[in-house]
Amino acid sequence: MTALDTKPTIKGGVHVPQKHDSGHKHVSGRAEYIDDMIEPAGTLHAYLGLSQCAHGEIETIDLDAVRAATGVVGVLTATDIPGHNDVSPTGKHDEPIFAEKLVQFWGQPVFAVIAETREAARRAAHKAKITYKPFDHLGDVAAARAAGGAVVTEGMKLERGDVAAGLANAKRRLKGSVTIGGQDHFYLEGHIAMAMPGEDDEVTIHSSTQHPSEVQHMVGHALGVPSNAVNVIIRRMGGGFGGKETQGNLFAAVAAIAAKKYNRTVKIRPDRDDDMIATGKRHDFVVDYEVGFDDDGRIEAVDAVYAARCGFSSDLSGPVTDRALFHADNAYYYPAVRLKSEPLKTNTVSNTAFRGFGGPQGMVGCERWIEEIAYALGKDPLEIRKANFYGTDKRNVTPYHQVVEDNIVGRVVEQLEVEAEYQKRRAAIIDFNKTSPVLKRGIALTPVKFGISFTLTAYNQAGALVHIYRDGSIHLNHGGTEMGQGLYIKVAQVLADAFQVDLDKVKITATTTGKVPNTSATAASSGSDLNGMAAANAASQIKARLVAFAAEKYSVPEDAVVFEPNCILVGNQRFDWADFIDQAYLGRVQLSAAGFYKTPDIHWDRAAGKGKPFFYFAYGAACSEVVIDTLTGEYMVERVDIVHDVGKSLNPAIDLGQVEGGFIQGMGWLTTEELWWDDKGQLRTHAPSTYKIPLASDVPKIFNVKLADWSANKAPTIRRSKAVGEPPFMLAISVLEALSMAAASVADYKIAPRLDAPATPERVLMTVERLKREAASQ
Incomplete structure (x- = not known):
């Protein structure tokens, strides 16, 4: 308990500049990404074999030289997938993990090599002998329109007012066309996944993804197991920009299938060239x-x-x-x-x-x-x-x-x-x-x-998990992912502000589907909006319990319990934060809460x-x-x-x-x-x-x-x-x-x-x- 005439302050909180929690690690090279993690003994490495035809039918495929290459443990094709050969995020089932008969773009994955080293897998992947029966290919908007304008999904129309009359009555009119190019994400860290087999149907995956729950879902389908058997973990990405919202599904699925097949940890990381060739970009x-x-x-x-x-x-x-x-x-x-x-x-x-x-x-x-x-x-x-x-x-x-x-x-x-x-x-x-x-x-x-x-209205939701330990330290986990944009530090500031404690009391932990389920992608600029509110909701639950405990223990009204910087004011007594939390623990107060938030007042037809x-x-x-x-x-x-x-x-x-x-x-x-x-x-x-x-x-x-x-x-x-x-x-x-x-x-x-x-x-x-x-x- 501290004197009432002191004027405590907190270090941290919202609306003030704070350094990125990993900024010093980024510039010094000490930030740990998936490829920096210590590999378990016996880790295998996967590499994709990509098609060399933009549109055609596979006539023959000879992988004997691949299998015989030095260091190769095995090769995966579509026939080795125990569940569904699909990683389509929309449920249209139009994006196979491996092409079976039809290839639809130059660089489409056809197989994966599993080897003792990454270099062995990479070299072996180029030994495949595949022949194709080529078809005409559509390379751009003009070609697609000339061929009849087939679409990958139904287009949309927005309309308001009388357009025909508006154009007809306008004093001036103009017509034109503009071409807008695409863009590669060019992350500092490319796509990567590492899968570790567990007992029974379980698998743990470290995936460079903006959408851990989708990776969990896709891997479950590819393996033919429920989502509760798949745990996806991501501490940080070296850039995302939207490209790791869906494109990481393929790499996680390949690593997981190989890990379960060979009962060894499997990591996959493509070269920059293959990464750019095989993964999607901004639409032109x-x-x-x-x-x-x-x-x-x-x-x-x-x-x-x-x-x-x-x-x-x-x-x-x-x-x-x-x-x-x-x-x-x-x-x-x-x-x-x-x-x-x-x-x-x-x-x-x-x-x-x-x-x-x-x-x-x-x-x-x-x-x-x-x-x-x-x-x-x-x-x-x-x-x-x-x-x-x-x-x-x-x-x-x-x-x-x-x-x-x-x-x-x-x-x-x-x-x-x-x-x-x-x-x-x-x-x-x-x-x-x-x-x-x-x-x-x-x-x-x-x-x-x-x-x-x-x-997609359903994506406007988020969860968070907050623990306060007996010594007053706080554990924060939420469904948002950190790709360098500073989401983790912002949500930590929200939590520090809610409890009125120094920012260094809040421990930021890796996003994992095992702690916060059914997460939305960290995308649409909504990471802080959604996860910050979810964390604040968890904090409000714990605070309500602490207020009720203090009011009962010290016989004061609940409005006499005030959270002040690093302490709690209870009537005319002020308690140090850690001391008060210890009292709450001894009083059997639940010091953990799962927070939730959904964006209100939005709808779309x-x-x-x-x-x-x-x-x-x-x-x-x-x-x-x-x-x-x-x-x-x-x-x-x-x-x-x-x-x-x-x-x-x-x-x-x-x-x-x-x-x-x-x-x-x-x-x-x-x-x-x-x-x-x-x-x-x-x-x-x-x-x-x-x-x-x-x-x-x-x-x-x-x-x-x-x-x-x-x-x-x-x-x-x-x-x-x-x-x-x-x-x-x-x-x-x-x-x-x-x-x-x-x-x-x-x-x-x-x-x-x-x-x-x-x-x-x-x-x-x-x-x-x-x-x-x-x-x-x-």
């Missing part, structure tokens, strides 16, 4: 649109089709293409709108979740027609953006009929426009371009409005295209300035200013890092990261030598990032914070728009540049040359 899109607008640039009607290269199976293409439509409005109101998706089947690896989950592609599409309107009217694109912002009354209903009730986009953009001196700099850039024959500059300011929640799929919206704006060389197409991003809305930040240091990282990753997608398949359907950009992600030298010379510290979420989220994982990614659209302005300067801004993504130097150069020709012909 072709967006066709027609827009009606007035002389002020206000949109009257939009009719657009979003077609995506989805690959050979459904994977998450349905919800990804759905979300593209959900964000085809970005921050803009359309009086009449019709949006359709085409999730097209192609003979390429099945594309999957990637930061933004289709939202970025939806926004690039709509920013294209905003830009086209500006060039048609000879106006600044920012003027057109502001003229079409969501407002109040009737101008606040989305294409999916949700009312936008928390709109702050105008204030965010206004703040950035002033602080970045946008108008002054734009005028200076136009003057510069008049006298600079080779180097041309561009500037753009673009907004972001991003809906937060899983559009996909067939009708109506509902409230999002709990709230996150907002942001970015202003980017670039310079291009019109002789080579090379460019530099000179300066970027960002104001981003994270509500009342749980951890400003972590959130700033997420905004900065998200922007740079988005910039890479829209500028340098280009995926290219040859005419045989083989991915040729499958290594750092052929696929260019942003480097440290690509970071803008001036990079000013600020959180909108005046914002607090109107929705009852965890401590009024907002999600930060995905929304900043789309701030990078400002770079593409700035490059467009720079290119358009060669035609005196009179022709819409129509610069597709990624805006590689080659594409920038071709756009500049095309604009010069068009200007000369007018």
Whole structure:
């Protein structure tokens, strides 16, 4: 018990910067990933044998040389799978672990080698002799459409208002198309799994996954055992970005099947090349649109089709293409709108979740027609953006009929426009371009409005498990996964704040299906929202028990029991936290609780295209300035200013890092990261030598990032914070728009540049040359 006149404080809690719990381990190399774990004696290694045909039938397969190779223990094919040969996350059963007769993309797994060492397995995998009867293959959106437009899943339509009348009555109309490239996740840690056989039907799997419960489910089906026999553990990933939401299923299943077959621990880790070839990526899109607008640039009607290269199976293409439509409005109101998706089947690896989950592609599409309107009217694109912002009354209903009730986009953009001196700099850039024959500059300011929640309503739930031990130390476990984004430290801060104890009293533990069941994927930017609330719910249960105990023991009303920093005030007595917890233990108080949370007030009817799929919206704006060389197409991003809305930040240091990282990753997608398949359907950009992600030298010379510290979420989220994982990614659209302005300067801004993504130097150069020709012909 301490004196009442002391003024205790806690170290930690929410709304203050805290370092990432593993940050010091990341930079020193001491953070333990799956490949760093000590392998049990006798561990075997698996390696995949991949098809070398984009679409065809296996005529012959000879694996004798594989089996005879040095160090090989055995080979797995589809016939060795005791349960179901499928890892489809949607239940469509269209994604086999191993191809049996039909191969549907170059790089599809056909078998797996199990050997004493990884190198032995890798070398043996290349000794297979397989012949194919090739079929025609569909490589992209154009080919899929030309072949009849088969889809991997049913598309969606969003419609509101009379689109035909809106277009017919509009004073001006334009039609166009924009191509938006895909993106590889390029994690620092690639896919990996290690499976350890247990007794009877049990298996424990360490999997680099964002969705442990799905891996548990898929492995159970592949082995033909119930989920209670499978325990999936993940402490951290070296990057996820959505690519480890479903793509880890395959590797975990192969490791588990081999582990049970040979009764030895089995680990599988592909090379970077094979990882990129065999796993899905961000969907590339072709967006066709027609827009009606007035002389002020206000949109009257939009009719657009979003077609995506989805690959050979459904994977998450349905919800990804759905979300593209959900964000085809970005921050803009359309009086009449019709949006359709085409999730097209192609003979390429099945594309999957990637930061933004289709939202970025939806926004690039709509920013294209905003830009086209500006060039048609000879106006600044920012003027057109502001003229079409969501407002109040009737101008606040989305294409999916949700009312936008928390709109702050105008204030965010206004703040950035002033602080970045946008108008002054734009005028200076136009003057510069008049006298600079080779180097041309561009500037753009673009907004972001991003809906937060899983559009599959069932995923908007989370669990947490909290123990307080007799010495006052706290054990935290929840269903969220840590991929470097700082989720673990944020939830720990929530718990420290709830109990009013120092952050170092909270022990963060690995996510495991054996502690918190039926977890949702750590995706959709909802990790902190869901798991933070679940942890807070567990804390409230324990606190209620402690309050009741203290009130009874010391004969005080319950409102006289107050949690203060590192102590409990009971009437006129103050007890040290650890001492009080020991009293509670001796008083037989349950000091453990399973917390749960489900997002309230959301609903969605996909067939009708109506509902409230999002709990709230996150907002942001970015202003980017670039310079291009019109002789080579090379460019530099000179300066970027960002104001981003994270509500009342749980951890400003972590959130700033997420905004900065998200922007740079988005910039890479829209500028340098280009995926290219040859005419045989083989991915040729499958290594750092052929696929260019942003480097440290690509970071803008001036990079000013600020959180909108005046914002607090109107929705009852965890401590009024907002999600930060995905929304900043789309701030990078400002770079593409700035490059467009720079290119358009060669035609005196009179022709819409129509610069597709990624805006590689080659594409920038071709756009500049095309604009010069068009200007000369007018």
